[in-house]
Amino acid sequence: xxxxxxxxxxxxxxxxxxxxxxxxxxxxxxxxxxxxxxxxxxxxxxxxxxxxxxxxxxxxxxxxxxxxxxxxxxxxxxxxxxxxxxxxxxxxxxxxxxxxxxxxxxxxxxxxxxxxxxxxxxxxxxxxxxxxxxxxxxxxxxxxxxxxxxxxxxxxxxxxxxxxxxxxxxxxxxxxxxxxxxxxxxxxxxxxxxxxxxxxxxxxxxxxxxxxxxxxxxxxxxxxxxxxxxxxxxxxxxxxxxxxxxxxxxxxxxxxxxxxxxxxxxxxxxxxxxxxxxxxxxxxxxxxxxxxxxxxxxxxxxxxxxxxxxxxxxxxxxxxxxxxxxxxxxxxxxxxxxxxxxxxxxxxxxxxxxxxxxxxxxxxxxxxxxxxxxxxxxxxxxxxxxxxxxxxxxxxxxxxxxxxxxxxxxxxxxxxxxxxxxxxxxxxxxxxxxxxxxxxxxxxxxxxx
Numbered sequence: 001x002x003x004x005x006x007x008x009x010x011x012x013x014x015x016x017x018x019x020x021x022x023x024x025x026x027x028x029x030x031x032x033x034x035x036x037x038x039x040x041x042x043x044x045x046x047x048x049x050x051x052x053x054x055x056x057x058x059x060x061x062x063x064x065x066x067x068x069x070x071x072x073x074x075x076x077x078x079x080x081x082x083x084x085x086x087x088x089x090x091x092x093x094x095x096x097x098x099x100x101x102x103x104x105x106x107x108x109x110x111x112x113x114x115x116x117x118x119x120x121x122x123x124x125x126x127x128x129x130x131x132x133x134x135x136x137x138x139x140x141x142x143x144x145x146x147x148x149x150x151x152x153x154x155x156x157x158x159x160x161x162x163x164x165x166x167x168x169x170x171x172x173x174x175x176x177x178x179x180x181x182x183x184x185x186x187x188x189x190x191x192x193x194x195x196x197x198x199x200x201x202x203x204x205x206x207x208x209x210x211x212x213x214x215x216x217x218x219x220x221x222x223x224x225x226x227x228x229x230x231x232x233x234x235x236x237x238x239x240x241x242x243x244x245x246x247x248x249x250x251x252x253x254x255x256x257x258x259x260x261x262x263x264x265x266x267x268x269x270x271x272x273x274x275x276x277x278x279x280x281x282x283x284x285x286x287x288x289x290x291x292x293x294x295x296x297x298x299x300x301x302x303x304x305x306x307x308x309x310x311x312x313x314x315x316x317x318x319x320x321x322x323x324x325x326x327x328x329x330x331x332x333x334x335x336x337x338x339x340x341x342x343x344x345x346x347x348x349x350x351x352x353x354x355x356x357x358x359x360x361x362x363x364x365x366x367x368x369x370x371x372x373x374x375x376x377x378x379x380x381x382x383x384x385x386x387x388x389x390x391x392x393x394x395x396x397x398x399x400x401x402x403x404x405x406x407x408x409x410x411x412x413x414x415x416x417x418x419x420x421x422x423x424x425x426x427x428x429x430x431x432x433x434x435x436x437x438x439x440x441x442x443x444x445x446x447x448x449x
Contacts, residue, residue, distance in 0.1 A: 096112050102292040130179070144166065188200070200221065216263070232301075260281070362405060376391070425445045429441045
């Protein structure tokens with residue numbers, strides 16, 4: 001899936017699960033320096049002396065009759081063969097509105113906007129065993145402003161949560177062995193925002209058949225989060241802090257997430273490719289959001305309380321059908337359920353259409369239907385006898401649709417005649433829920449290689 005497609009796939013869960021963002025310039029300097037050092041050591045032709053009898057290299061010649069001079073280039077390996085594969089830039093603007101904010105008990109403004117930027121750099125080199133190593137460094141940052149989050153403490157002129165910067169870099173490595181038809185990989189990630197910090201990692205492995213028509217992929221991941229327990233001002237104990245800068249007399253809680261992905265892809269024929277995937281995951285720790293208010297039938301106010309563990313089981317099927325030279329139909333179906341009582345069905349389709357040899361248009365549509373978790377009820381509906389309770393409409397019963405289109409250009413001489421500017425893409429998406437929430441996103445991406 002392209003970087004842009006990843007962005008629009010899950011944008012509706014802002015701000016914690018939003019998109020992609022801006023790169024630290026220092027990273028560019030770091031990799032340019034690495035490349036300069038690598039290329040400074042490179043020479044297309046290396047003359048080495050070879051013994052006619054033993055072909056031993058790196059031996060000083062003692063007789064011109066015994067040795068010959070070879071001008072055959074020696075293949076570089078390791079960091080000497082390091083090269084820049086591609087650079088991707090993505091920028092996006094997202095805005096949403098609705099009237100079911102969980103911060104104010106399931107009713108109230110959900111107005112929010114987010115400006116997001118991302119840059120990733122992909123490098124590669126080949127080792128002595130002819131295995132290709134890829135290294136990708138990505139840093140993303142987004143700035144958002146949320147009217148509902150500002151109501152955690154409406155007594156202040158502007159609370160700490162009204163606006164914030166979310167920063168999350170990732171470093172990934174993979175090694176592809178064509179001889180053994182497998183790829184191994186690993187990644188490390190970090191994420192920080194005003195009320196949490198997260199550290200994560202992934203390990204991956206894939207194995208394909210000799211004809212490359214079948215592939216099995218495995219991925220293990222773990223994320224370790226620390227959350228600030230920010231409480232609405234009405235329920236704070238005496239001397240409990242607000243969580244704002246300089247007022248950090250608050251509690252901190254852990255949240256750990258573990259996930260597994262198992263996928264099998266198969267080339268059916270020259271036109272049809274299928275992939276089945278199952279992605280179980282498990283969470284433990286603070287799974288509720290402590291600044292979400294819940295109002296009970298008698299008017300009592302408490303903060304959201306949810307179980308300390310959650311198991312999720314999504315199962316999906318992807319299909320790509322090549323309909324001639326100009327059309328591709330990409331479809332996806334996913335079934336989801338968890339032990340909180342939620343069940344969901346998601347169907348999506350996109351159809352890239354090649355207008356010319358270097359211009360394509362991609363309309364897309366996604367539909368989702370989900371049931372509410374067992375612990376959801378709207379404002380003033382929960383009873384005091386209940387153990388767990390929430391009025392967060394993100395985990396309520398609703399239907400949603402996301403639709404839009406993108407245009408992509410990839411001129412043979414580069415975008416705007418810039419040789420290394422490989423592609424440019426502009427995408428727009430509109431999202432709406434049956435409970436009234438609406439959102440729009442516009443994304444611009446560029447690839448250099």
